[in-house]
Amino acid sequence: MPEGPEIHRAANKVRKALEGKVIEGIEITLPRYSDKTSDFLGKTVQKVEARGKAMLIHFDSFVMYSHNQLYGRWTVNLKDTPAKKWNRSLRIALTTDTHACRLWSATDILMMEPWELSGHPYLEKLGPDVVIPETTVADLVVHMNQKKFQRRRLKSLLLDQGFFAGIGNYLRSEILFTSNLHPERTISSLNEKEKNTLAQQALFLSRQSYEVPGITVDLELYEQLRSLGQSRGRSRHWVFTRDDSPCHRCGELILHTRPGKRRLDYCPQCQPAHS
Ligand SMILES: [Zn+2]
Incomplete structure:
Protein backbone atom coordinates (compact mmCIF):
# COMPACT_ATOMS: atom_id res chain seq x y z
CA MET A 1 0.00 0.00 0.00
CA PRO A 2 1.41 3.39 -0.89
CA GLU A 3 2.53 5.45 2.10
CA GLY A 4 3.55 9.12 2.28
CA PRO A 5 6.94 8.68 0.55
CA GLU A 6 5.34 6.81 -2.36
CA ILE A 7 2.54 9.38 -2.76
CA HIS A 8 5.01 12.26 -2.71
CA ARG A 9 7.12 10.53 -5.37
CA ALA A 10 4.02 9.94 -7.52
CA ALA A 11 3.04 13.61 -7.05
CA ASN A 12 6.51 14.68 -8.24
CA LYS A 13 6.13 12.71 -11.45
CA VAL A 14 2.64 14.10 -12.07
CA ARG A 15 3.83 17.63 -11.16
CA LYS A 16 6.69 17.52 -13.67
CA ALA A 17 4.27 16.43 -16.39
CA LEU A 18 1.32 18.70 -15.60
CA GLU A 19 2.22 21.83 -13.64
CA GLY A 20 1.84 24.92 -15.80
CA LYS A 21 0.56 22.83 -18.70
CA VAL A 22 -2.74 23.01 -20.58
CA ILE A 23 -4.94 19.90 -20.64
CA GLU A 24 -5.45 18.97 -24.28
CA GLY A 25 -7.05 15.57 -23.84
CA ILE A 26 -9.21 14.05 -21.14
CA GLU A 27 -10.76 10.65 -20.54
CA ILE A 28 -13.01 10.07 -17.52
CA THR A 29 -14.58 6.70 -16.82
CA LEU A 30 -16.17 7.64 -13.49
CA PRO A 31 -19.91 7.77 -14.21
CA ARG A 32 -20.53 10.69 -11.85
CA TYR A 33 -18.01 12.88 -13.66
CA SER A 34 -18.43 11.61 -17.22
CA ASP A 35 -20.08 14.88 -18.28
CA LYS A 36 -17.27 17.02 -16.84
CA THR A 37 -14.70 16.75 -19.64
CA SER A 38 -15.21 20.38 -20.65
CA ASP A 39 -14.20 21.46 -17.12
CA PHE A 40 -10.70 20.12 -17.83
CA LEU A 41 -10.16 20.78 -21.54
CA GLY A 42 -8.07 23.85 -22.31
CA LYS A 43 -7.48 24.53 -18.61
CA THR A 44 -4.04 25.07 -17.07
CA VAL A 45 -2.84 23.00 -14.11
CA GLN A 46 -1.78 25.49 -11.45
CA LYS A 47 -0.30 23.17 -8.85
CA VAL A 48 0.09 19.47 -7.98
CA GLU A 49 0.60 18.52 -4.35
CA ALA A 50 0.46 15.53 -2.00
CA ARG A 51 -1.18 15.84 1.40
CA GLY A 52 -0.82 12.77 3.56
CA LYS A 53 -1.81 9.98 1.20
CA ALA A 54 -3.99 12.17 -1.00
CA MET A 55 -3.06 14.04 -4.17
CA LEU A 56 -4.48 17.41 -5.20
CA ILE A 57 -4.37 18.76 -8.75
CA HIS A 58 -5.30 22.46 -8.70
CA PHE A 59 -6.96 24.15 -11.65
CA ASP A 60 -8.15 27.77 -11.68
CA SER A 61 -11.68 27.08 -10.61
CA PHE A 62 -11.59 23.60 -9.07
CA VAL A 63 -9.35 20.99 -7.47
CA MET A 64 -9.23 17.32 -8.35
CA TYR A 65 -8.76 15.28 -5.17
CA SER A 66 -7.70 11.64 -5.29
CA HIS A 67 -6.85 9.14 -2.57
CA ASN A 68 -5.40 5.87 -3.80
CA GLN A 69 -6.56 3.70 -0.88
CA LEU A 70 -5.08 0.23 -1.42
CA TYR A 71 -5.12 -0.19 -5.17
CA GLY A 72 -4.91 3.18 -6.91
CA ARG A 73 -1.83 3.96 -9.01
CA TRP A 74 -0.64 6.85 -11.17
CA THR A 75 1.32 6.31 -14.37
CA VAL A 76 3.04 9.07 -16.34
CA ASN A 77 4.08 8.50 -19.95
CA LEU A 78 4.99 10.46 -23.03
CA LYS A 79 1.77 11.31 -24.83
CA ASP A 80 2.26 8.89 -27.69
CA THR A 81 3.29 5.91 -25.57
CA PRO A 82 0.39 3.44 -25.44
CA ALA A 83 -1.27 3.05 -22.02
CA LYS A 84 -0.01 0.19 -19.89
CA LYS A 85 -1.96 -3.05 -20.29
CA TRP A 86 -2.59 -4.44 -16.84
CA ASN A 87 -5.36 -5.61 -14.58
CA ARG A 88 -6.31 -2.13 -13.39
CA SER A 89 -9.18 0.01 -14.60
CA LEU A 90 -8.50 3.46 -15.95
CA ARG A 91 -10.32 6.16 -13.96
CA ILE A 92 -9.01 9.34 -15.50
CA ALA A 93 -6.38 10.29 -18.09
CA LEU A 94 -5.07 13.85 -18.42
CA THR A 95 -3.05 14.61 -21.55
CA THR A 96 -0.89 17.67 -22.32
CA ASP A 97 1.05 18.43 -25.51
CA THR A 98 3.81 16.12 -24.26
CA HIS A 99 2.58 13.75 -21.54
CA ALA A 100 -0.30 11.51 -20.43
CA CYS A 101 -0.98 11.09 -16.70
CA ARG A 102 -3.33 8.24 -15.87
CA LEU A 103 -4.95 7.35 -12.58
CA TRP A 104 -5.89 3.69 -12.27
CA SER A 105 -8.21 1.78 -9.93
CA ALA A 106 -8.64 4.57 -7.36
CA THR A 107 -12.25 5.01 -6.29
CA ASP A 108 -11.88 8.02 -4.04
CA ILE A 109 -11.81 10.84 -6.59
CA LEU A 110 -13.55 14.17 -6.15
CA MET A 111 -13.82 17.44 -8.03
CA MET A 112 -14.05 20.18 -5.44
CA GLU A 113 -14.25 23.92 -5.23
CA PRO A 114 -11.05 25.29 -3.61
CA TRP A 115 -12.95 26.45 -0.52
CA GLU A 116 -14.25 22.92 0.08
CA LEU A 117 -10.74 21.58 0.77
CA SER A 118 -10.60 22.81 4.35
CA GLY A 119 -13.81 21.01 5.22
CA HIS A 120 -12.97 17.73 3.52
CA PRO A 121 -13.16 14.92 6.12
CA TYR A 122 -9.79 13.37 5.21
CA LEU A 123 -7.81 16.57 4.62
CA GLU A 124 -9.28 18.38 7.59
CA LYS A 125 -8.08 15.85 10.15
CA LEU A 126 -4.55 15.34 8.75
CA GLY A 127 -1.69 15.80 11.20
CA PRO A 128 1.72 17.22 10.18
CA ASP A 129 3.05 15.58 6.98
CA VAL A 130 6.26 13.65 7.75
CA VAL A 131 7.66 13.81 4.21
CA ILE A 132 7.59 17.55 3.44
CA PRO A 133 10.72 19.47 4.50
CA GLU A 134 8.68 22.17 6.28
CA THR A 135 7.73 19.80 9.12
CA THR A 136 10.12 19.97 12.09
ZN1 LIG B 1 17.16 -5.98 18.47
Whole structure:
Protein backbone atom coordinates (compact mmCIF):
# COMPACT_ATOMS: atom_id res chain seq x y z
CA MET A 1 0.00 0.00 0.00
CA PRO A 2 1.41 3.39 -0.89
CA GLU A 3 2.53 5.45 2.10
CA GLY A 4 3.55 9.12 2.28
CA PRO A 5 6.94 8.68 0.55
CA GLU A 6 5.34 6.81 -2.36
CA ILE A 7 2.54 9.38 -2.76
CA HIS A 8 5.01 12.26 -2.71
CA ARG A 9 7.12 10.53 -5.37
CA ALA A 10 4.02 9.94 -7.52
CA ALA A 11 3.04 13.61 -7.05
CA ASN A 12 6.51 14.68 -8.24
CA LYS A 13 6.13 12.71 -11.45
CA VAL A 14 2.64 14.10 -12.07
CA ARG A 15 3.83 17.63 -11.16
CA LYS A 16 6.69 17.52 -13.67
CA ALA A 17 4.27 16.43 -16.39
CA LEU A 18 1.32 18.70 -15.60
CA GLU A 19 2.22 21.83 -13.64
CA GLY A 20 1.84 24.92 -15.80
CA LYS A 21 0.56 22.83 -18.70
CA VAL A 22 -2.74 23.01 -20.58
CA ILE A 23 -4.94 19.90 -20.64
CA GLU A 24 -5.45 18.97 -24.28
CA GLY A 25 -7.05 15.57 -23.84
CA ILE A 26 -9.21 14.05 -21.14
CA GLU A 27 -10.76 10.65 -20.54
CA ILE A 28 -13.01 10.07 -17.52
CA THR A 29 -14.58 6.70 -16.82
CA LEU A 30 -16.17 7.64 -13.49
CA PRO A 31 -19.91 7.77 -14.21
CA ARG A 32 -20.53 10.69 -11.85
CA TYR A 33 -18.01 12.88 -13.66
CA SER A 34 -18.43 11.61 -17.22
CA ASP A 35 -20.08 14.88 -18.28
CA LYS A 36 -17.27 17.02 -16.84
CA THR A 37 -14.70 16.75 -19.64
CA SER A 38 -15.21 20.38 -20.65
CA ASP A 39 -14.20 21.46 -17.12
CA PHE A 40 -10.70 20.12 -17.83
CA LEU A 41 -10.16 20.78 -21.54
CA GLY A 42 -8.07 23.85 -22.31
CA LYS A 43 -7.48 24.53 -18.61
CA THR A 44 -4.04 25.07 -17.07
CA VAL A 45 -2.84 23.00 -14.11
CA GLN A 46 -1.78 25.49 -11.45
CA LYS A 47 -0.30 23.17 -8.85
CA VAL A 48 0.09 19.47 -7.98
CA GLU A 49 0.60 18.52 -4.35
CA ALA A 50 0.46 15.53 -2.00
CA ARG A 51 -1.18 15.84 1.40
CA GLY A 52 -0.82 12.77 3.56
CA LYS A 53 -1.81 9.98 1.20
CA ALA A 54 -3.99 12.17 -1.00
CA MET A 55 -3.06 14.04 -4.17
CA LEU A 56 -4.48 17.41 -5.20
CA ILE A 57 -4.37 18.76 -8.75
CA HIS A 58 -5.30 22.46 -8.70
CA PHE A 59 -6.96 24.15 -11.65
CA ASP A 60 -8.15 27.77 -11.68
CA SER A 61 -11.68 27.08 -10.61
CA PHE A 62 -11.59 23.60 -9.07
CA VAL A 63 -9.35 20.99 -7.47
CA MET A 64 -9.23 17.32 -8.35
CA TYR A 65 -8.76 15.28 -5.17
CA SER A 66 -7.70 11.64 -5.29
CA HIS A 67 -6.85 9.14 -2.57
CA ASN A 68 -5.40 5.87 -3.80
CA GLN A 69 -6.56 3.70 -0.88
CA LEU A 70 -5.08 0.23 -1.42
CA TYR A 71 -5.12 -0.19 -5.17
CA GLY A 72 -4.91 3.18 -6.91
CA ARG A 73 -1.83 3.96 -9.01
CA TRP A 74 -0.64 6.85 -11.17
CA THR A 75 1.32 6.31 -14.37
CA VAL A 76 3.04 9.07 -16.34
CA ASN A 77 4.08 8.50 -19.95
CA LEU A 78 4.99 10.46 -23.03
CA LYS A 79 1.77 11.31 -24.83
CA ASP A 80 2.26 8.89 -27.69
CA THR A 81 3.29 5.91 -25.57
CA PRO A 82 0.39 3.44 -25.44
CA ALA A 83 -1.27 3.05 -22.02
CA LYS A 84 -0.01 0.19 -19.89
CA LYS A 85 -1.96 -3.05 -20.29
CA TRP A 86 -2.59 -4.44 -16.84
CA ASN A 87 -5.36 -5.61 -14.58
CA ARG A 88 -6.31 -2.13 -13.39
CA SER A 89 -9.18 0.01 -14.60
CA LEU A 90 -8.50 3.46 -15.95
CA ARG A 91 -10.32 6.16 -13.96
CA ILE A 92 -9.01 9.34 -15.50
CA ALA A 93 -6.38 10.29 -18.09
CA LEU A 94 -5.07 13.85 -18.42
CA THR A 95 -3.05 14.61 -21.55
CA THR A 96 -0.89 17.67 -22.32
CA ASP A 97 1.05 18.43 -25.51
CA THR A 98 3.81 16.12 -24.26
CA HIS A 99 2.58 13.75 -21.54
CA ALA A 100 -0.30 11.51 -20.43
CA CYS A 101 -0.98 11.09 -16.70
CA ARG A 102 -3.33 8.24 -15.87
CA LEU A 103 -4.95 7.35 -12.58
CA TRP A 104 -5.89 3.69 -12.27
CA SER A 105 -8.21 1.78 -9.93
CA ALA A 106 -8.64 4.57 -7.36
CA THR A 107 -12.25 5.01 -6.29
CA ASP A 108 -11.88 8.02 -4.04
CA ILE A 109 -11.81 10.84 -6.59
CA LEU A 110 -13.55 14.17 -6.15
CA MET A 111 -13.82 17.44 -8.03
CA MET A 112 -14.05 20.18 -5.44
CA GLU A 113 -14.25 23.92 -5.23
CA PRO A 114 -11.05 25.29 -3.61
CA TRP A 115 -12.95 26.45 -0.52
CA GLU A 116 -14.25 22.92 0.08
CA LEU A 117 -10.74 21.58 0.77
CA SER A 118 -10.60 22.81 4.35
CA GLY A 119 -13.81 21.01 5.22
CA HIS A 120 -12.97 17.73 3.52
CA PRO A 121 -13.16 14.92 6.12
CA TYR A 122 -9.79 13.37 5.21
CA LEU A 123 -7.81 16.57 4.62
CA GLU A 124 -9.28 18.38 7.59
CA LYS A 125 -8.08 15.85 10.15
CA LEU A 126 -4.55 15.34 8.75
CA GLY A 127 -1.69 15.80 11.20
CA PRO A 128 1.72 17.22 10.18
CA ASP A 129 3.05 15.58 6.98
CA VAL A 130 6.26 13.65 7.75
CA VAL A 131 7.66 13.81 4.21
CA ILE A 132 7.59 17.55 3.44
CA PRO A 133 10.72 19.47 4.50
CA GLU A 134 8.68 22.17 6.28
CA THR A 135 7.73 19.80 9.12
CA THR A 136 10.12 19.97 12.09
CA VAL A 137 10.81 17.75 15.11
CA ALA A 138 9.36 20.51 17.29
CA ASP A 139 6.13 20.52 15.23
CA LEU A 140 5.68 16.79 15.82
CA VAL A 141 6.43 17.01 19.55
CA VAL A 142 3.94 19.86 20.03
CA HIS A 143 1.37 17.87 18.04
CA MET A 144 1.87 14.65 20.04
CA ASN A 145 1.55 16.52 23.33
CA GLN A 146 -2.14 17.20 22.66
CA LYS A 147 -4.41 15.72 25.30
CA LYS A 148 -6.34 13.54 22.83
CA PHE A 149 -3.26 11.44 22.02
CA GLN A 150 -1.95 10.81 25.53
CA ARG A 151 -3.66 7.50 26.28
CA ARG A 152 -3.36 6.06 22.77
CA ARG A 153 -0.93 3.24 22.04
CA LEU A 154 1.81 3.82 19.48
CA LYS A 155 0.73 0.79 17.44
CA SER A 156 -2.63 2.41 16.60
CA LEU A 157 -1.55 6.05 16.74
CA LEU A 158 1.14 5.69 14.09
CA LEU A 159 -1.42 4.60 11.50
CA ASP A 160 -3.78 7.45 12.40
CA GLN A 161 -3.34 10.11 9.69
CA GLY A 162 -4.47 12.71 12.22
CA PHE A 163 -1.34 11.96 14.26
CA PHE A 164 1.51 11.98 11.70
CA ALA A 165 0.27 12.13 8.11
CA GLY A 166 1.90 9.81 5.59
CA ILE A 167 2.81 6.86 7.80
CA GLY A 168 1.52 3.40 6.91
CA ASN A 169 2.42 -0.16 7.74
CA TYR A 170 6.10 -0.43 6.94
CA LEU A 171 7.01 2.98 8.32
CA ARG A 172 5.12 2.22 11.55
CA SER A 173 7.23 -0.86 12.30
CA GLU A 174 10.45 0.78 11.20
CA ILE A 175 9.97 4.04 13.14
CA LEU A 176 9.13 2.16 16.35
CA PHE A 177 12.26 0.05 15.92
CA THR A 178 14.71 2.89 15.35
CA SER A 179 13.07 4.80 18.22
CA ASN A 180 13.50 1.75 20.51
CA LEU A 181 9.83 1.94 21.44
CA HIS A 182 7.54 -1.01 22.13
CA PRO A 183 4.30 -0.86 20.07
CA GLU A 184 2.12 -1.05 23.21
CA ARG A 185 3.62 2.12 24.76
CA THR A 186 1.31 5.14 25.12
CA ILE A 187 2.30 8.75 24.45
CA SER A 188 1.83 9.61 28.14
CA SER A 189 4.44 6.95 29.06
CA LEU A 190 7.14 8.61 26.93
CA ASN A 191 9.71 10.93 28.48
CA GLU A 192 10.90 14.06 26.62
CA LYS A 193 13.88 12.29 25.12
CA GLU A 194 11.72 9.45 23.80
CA LYS A 195 9.26 11.92 22.28
CA ASN A 196 12.08 13.73 20.52
CA THR A 197 13.51 10.46 19.24
CA LEU A 198 10.11 9.34 17.94
CA ALA A 199 9.67 12.67 16.10
CA GLN A 200 13.22 12.61 14.68
CA GLN A 201 12.92 9.04 13.47
CA ALA A 202 9.47 9.61 11.94
CA LEU A 203 10.96 12.43 9.83
CA PHE A 204 14.28 10.75 9.11
CA LEU A 205 12.90 7.40 7.94
CA SER A 206 10.02 8.90 5.93
CA ARG A 207 12.38 11.26 4.13
CA GLN A 208 15.01 8.60 3.49
CA SER A 209 12.30 6.32 2.12
CA TYR A 210 11.20 9.16 -0.15
CA GLU A 211 14.75 9.90 -1.38
CA VAL A 212 15.88 6.27 -1.70
CA PRO A 213 12.65 4.51 -2.62
CA GLY A 214 11.36 2.24 0.11
CA ILE A 215 14.65 1.72 1.98
CA THR A 216 14.53 2.31 5.74
CA VAL A 217 17.76 0.64 6.95
CA ASP A 218 21.12 2.44 7.00
CA LEU A 219 22.22 2.66 3.39
CA GLU A 220 25.59 1.16 4.30
CA LEU A 221 23.89 -1.87 5.84
CA TYR A 222 21.66 -2.15 2.79
CA GLU A 223 24.66 -2.28 0.43
CA GLN A 224 26.36 -4.81 2.68
CA LEU A 225 23.32 -7.12 2.71
CA ARG A 226 22.89 -6.82 -1.04
CA SER A 227 26.56 -7.67 -1.61
CA LEU A 228 26.02 -10.80 0.48
CA GLY A 229 23.36 -11.87 -2.00
CA GLN A 230 20.21 -10.86 -0.08
CA SER A 231 17.27 -9.72 -2.21
CA ARG A 232 16.18 -6.06 -2.24
CA GLY A 233 13.01 -7.01 -0.34
CA ARG A 234 14.97 -8.85 2.36
CA SER A 235 17.54 -6.05 2.72
CA ARG A 236 15.56 -2.84 2.92
CA HIS A 237 13.93 -2.89 6.36
CA TRP A 238 15.12 -3.21 9.95
CA VAL A 239 12.20 -5.34 11.14
CA PHE A 240 9.22 -5.12 8.75
CA THR A 241 8.56 -8.55 7.13
CA ARG A 242 11.69 -9.88 8.90
CA ASP A 243 9.85 -11.96 11.53
CA ASP A 244 11.83 -14.97 12.78
CA SER A 245 15.05 -13.44 11.41
CA PRO A 246 17.78 -12.06 13.73
CA CYS A 247 17.65 -8.34 14.58
CA HIS A 248 20.36 -6.38 12.71
CA ARG A 249 21.31 -4.62 15.94
CA CYS A 250 21.10 -7.27 18.70
CA GLY A 251 20.59 -10.68 17.09
CA GLU A 252 17.28 -11.39 18.88
CA LEU A 253 14.56 -12.90 16.66
CA ILE A 254 12.07 -10.37 15.26
CA LEU A 255 8.49 -10.94 16.40
CA HIS A 256 5.36 -10.60 14.27
CA THR A 257 1.99 -9.24 15.43
CA ARG A 258 -1.15 -8.14 13.59
CA PRO A 259 -2.94 -5.41 15.56
CA GLY A 260 -6.07 -4.40 13.63
CA LYS A 261 -5.16 -7.15 11.09
CA ARG A 262 -2.21 -5.13 9.80
CA ARG A 263 1.36 -6.39 10.04
CA LEU A 264 3.59 -4.99 12.75
CA ASP A 265 7.03 -6.52 13.38
CA TYR A 266 9.38 -5.59 16.22
CA CYS A 267 12.44 -6.63 18.22
CA PRO A 268 11.56 -7.59 21.81
CA GLN A 269 15.08 -6.73 22.98
CA CYS A 270 15.61 -3.35 21.24
CA GLN A 271 11.99 -2.34 21.96
CA PRO A 272 11.34 -3.31 25.58
CA ALA A 273 7.77 -3.05 26.91
CA HIS A 274 8.92 -0.63 29.66
CA SER A 275 11.50 2.12 29.45
ZN1 LIG B 1 17.16 -5.98 18.47
